[in-house]
Amino acid sequence: MSGNEHVLDVRDLSVSFRTARGKVRALRHVDINVPRNKIVGIVGESGCGKSTLINTVLRLLAPNAVIEDGSEVIFQGDDVLKMSNSQLTDLRGQRISMVFQDPMTALNPVISIGTQMTDILYRQKIPMAQKRKRAADMLAQVGIPDAVRRLDDHPHQFSGGMRQRICIAMALMMNPSLLIADEPTTALDVTLEAQIIHLMKELREEFECSMLFVSHNLGLIAELCDEVIVMYAGEVVEQGEVHDLFHRAQHPYTRMLLECDPARIEETRQELPTISGSVPDLIDLPKGCIFSPRCPHRYEPCNESPPDHYAVSDQHSARCFLVRDGR
């Protein structure tokens, strides 16, 4: 596949955090891509490195983060990891935009919605009235009634669902090529969640942007995404098209995620099931397969060395010796 068809190409990305206890190896050799006009979902338990991954893409990592040598994050042909500050400012909000998890804290409480929205357009040399009109149009588009009048309101005057709509509108202000959403509905109740997902589907048609969608919720991923990436403890363990992944899951971890209740795959609401055992310590990693301490199918090679990504089919691969050995 040529790089041209991918909006985003993450290659061999490793990120660690320096802590008092030692180096937390939050991401190790992650390879993912987002094809043009596709929605790619990322699932995985809490702490598996989903936020670290997307924060790396926008270079918004905590100051104690170290991006290891050899990592590449290619966005539309440019390596984000090599960008200068001014290039990053140019990238953020304009070419890649982001919607965060918690709409209650994502907006500045003392600045009006209109100002926060028009500020994003600071790069465009157009009159203020025109910027405000664009902001109001965007608000109307995400379903905020009476948008023109509400531009001068402040975040606390909106409900949680409304605020997430505003965040989405803000993210789309500059028509970005890639929209990253980090668990955009986790803080909302089921009805609001369904509304927001519906909205995102609509906007996807409208704005033709690619999307990287992070979620705990397998049902949402199944409903919204074209491709899925399953992460475990800082590694990609399985990736493929949504249908393949939900119907022909290979990695024991993915299967355990799904097996808890196969019927619920079709439902919109599904919490990530709890799996016995816990995520390994990211400072002191097991020698073999990262999942081996919790894996019911563990056999001899698993403790020796880490498995590679083995192709299941053209678009589908899993990081498990079972696939290599055809078991």
Added chain:
Amino acid sequence: MLLYTFRRLGLAVLIVCLAMLLLLAAIHMVPGDPAGIALGPRATPEMREAFKAKMGLDQPFVVQYVNFLTNVVTGDLGVDVWSNRPVSTMIGEQLPHTIALAIAGLGWSIMIGIPLGCFSAVHRNSWIDKLTGVLSVGCIAIPSFIVGLYALLLFAVNLRWFPAIGAGENGDLGDQAMHLVLPGLAVGLGWVGYLARFVRTSMLEVLGENHIRMARAYGLPRRRITYVYALKLAILPTIALLGVGVGGLISGAVFAEIIFARPGVGKMVVDAVNTRNYPIVMGGVLVTTMLFALSTLLSDLLAAWIDPRVRQGL
């Protein structure tokens, strides 16, 4: 907002009334008979009684308090024991100098302290941050009269950049401003340190909040994020601190007034205390208290005006 302003104003009045109660009680607890001191050792008991009656000191405490309140409301603060001039006139002469000095001190501390705090927060743990940290603590630790003395020696006596003493020619605003620079520095330098530390702390807290990360994710320029998005929130606790701090600033101004031989309420009160000149002491302390109540009132209103959550919740 209007209702809040009125409620807040009511609170300020209540604070002043309570302060007056304490003031009156304190005067009664201080050892020394005012009549005896005012009239000298050779005064007869009858003269002392007459004096007390004239000053209202023979009345029951409650009556004295009520009289005090009504007098203050009508602007009557009594007369100077020595010169018989109305205290309100005397304070009126001194007050502008005190307010000007407080504003100058505040100006110094705001102009230096707030940007310094922002800078430290944005470049936290850099050598500049560490240096400002040490300097700030230094500023806080050095007493204002030391700062005043050295500033006087260096900038007024040796370098002759600024005038040394007095408040400047009456009516010549430029001259008066020049006379304010050094005393203002002496009064405000400690506050530079306080503000720098305080702003740094609240700034760091705000910079770690989600919406700042979001603003960065939208590619807003760093300066706009720091000085508008973050500072507008981080300044709120600082405004509250300043509101209370002006009280300390006014009492700290006494040293500067003495060192730079400036007129001012603080110096007047200190002189009056030594001679048990009650009306002046009471009037001076009362006006200082009012200034304090006023500054906390203004800071609360300013904070409410900046923060829409407060403003619209009212």
